[in-house]
Amino acid sequence: MAAPASSLTSVLVALSGNTLVTVVKFLAFLLSGSGAMLSEAIHSAADTGNQVLLFLGLKRGSRERDAAFHYGYGGERFIFGILSASGIFFVGCGVTVYHGIQSLLHPHTPEIGPSTFAVLGFSFLIEGGVLVFAVRSTLKAAAGQPFFRYVREKADPATVAILLEDGAAVLGLVLATVGISLAYFTSNPVWDATASIIVGLLLGLIAIYLVVENRALLLGRAVPEETELRFVNVVRARGSVADIHDVKTRQLTPETFVFKAEVRFSEAFVAARLAEALPVSALPASGEARTHALSGVAAFLIRALSEEIDAIEADVRRAIPEAKHIDLELEHLLVPGAVAAPAPVRGVVAVP
Incomplete structure (x- = not known):
């Protein structure tokens, strides 16, 4: 720094x-x-x-x-x-x-x-x-x-x-x-x-x-308003993001900014990535084979979301070079009857 x-x-x-x-x-x-x-x-x-x-x-x-x-x-x-x-x-x-x-x-x-x-x-x-x-x-x-x-x-x-x-x-x-x-x-x-x-x-x-x-x-003054707006627009420009909110910013120094926000990925994006991993019709009906197949789908989805977060962060840094630390939280998308997980999944990156 x-x-x-x-x-x-x-x-x-x-x-x-x-x-x-x-x-x-x-x-x-x-x-x-x-x-x-x-x-x-x-x-x-x-x-x-x-x-x-x-x-x-x-x-x-x-x-x-x-x-x-x-x-x-x-x-x-x-x-x-x-x-x-x-x-x-x-x-x-x-x-x-x-x-x-x-x-x-x-x-x-x-x-x-x-x-x-x-x-x-x-x-x-x-x-x-x-x-x-x-x-x-x-x-x-x-x-x-x-x-x-x-x-x-x-x-x-x-x-x-x-x-x-x-x-x-x-x-x-x-x-x-x-x-x-x-x-x-x-x-x-x-x-x-x-x-x-x-x-x-x-x-x-x-x-x-x-x-x-x-x-x-x-x-820890917030970044200028137009810089925060640029951050929000860059994140929203990704086709995978359905919404962004709870944006918080801070200037560590005039050359180093911190950005934090909650993002919600679109259902269409998640469904498309799941389809790439394994069509639902190809899943075994039950048993250990089904569990193994679902584990592979889960691993693929986690990797896909991680790569998308990395891509969002790369876009933000190209638009705002001072964005040295970016903290993105994935908002839960609740399905009727589903139980919310206790804590959000976080995507945190700090430039070495």
Whole structure:
């Protein structure tokens, strides 16, 4: 259950860029004393730490399934995603907003000079380059699908986090530049503090969104409605299936879906397969020979139903490549006077 290579590459590129920018921003803050610059430095430091968590989540989540976890470790990506979002909220948002409020309550004029604007320009080039790389990687992974729809429904949570963090970093730089510039030209530190608070609130909104998204995937969100409908249509398209119901779906990861449903085979299909095994008129009247013949018919029918289930599953996987686990239950077809069996026959397949 390996994570997409594009997500891993985007995280590593973002991690490298943010590490460099963090160091430069803290140096600029030490030189200028700007609250907005400190907010940007904290923002970049939080992004760096969060991207380390995303990298760990991708690596741990790509481990193969084993006897302890039959469906693999893909859910670890969402656990580390929540940890990363918590870091954005408490460090990126909390510390930044706190510092901005403190600057409003106890204003002091920052020492702003050409080096401050040089650092902002350098940071914008690095952060912008990382954002462009992340967007291009996502467009490539989307393979022609609408960009925002792909990000909302199918993109890996780590990819979404990188896009939002880098987008917020670029927007935060713009806001910080505006605040620092106004403070520089008006000699009023309120502008610098206000920019710091706005950047912090922006990070808070992003953190909340990422927590909600990762929580939904960790709980096992259903596949998109159109994907479920495609699954139902593929199963119904088989001439052997008379009905399908009790459909349940789950996304283990954005690349791995689970489908479960009850299907009822048509009487005509079952009768035709039985006729292939042995015409009723050819059955011995009674005795051991009849029992032996019926056992052969039963074995043939079981094999025929198993092969049909395999064929249905193959059709589903051709239509939905993410369908890694498919669980089909055969619904009982009761004949008047017959007694229902205690449990459904199951056809379960899990891709190794």
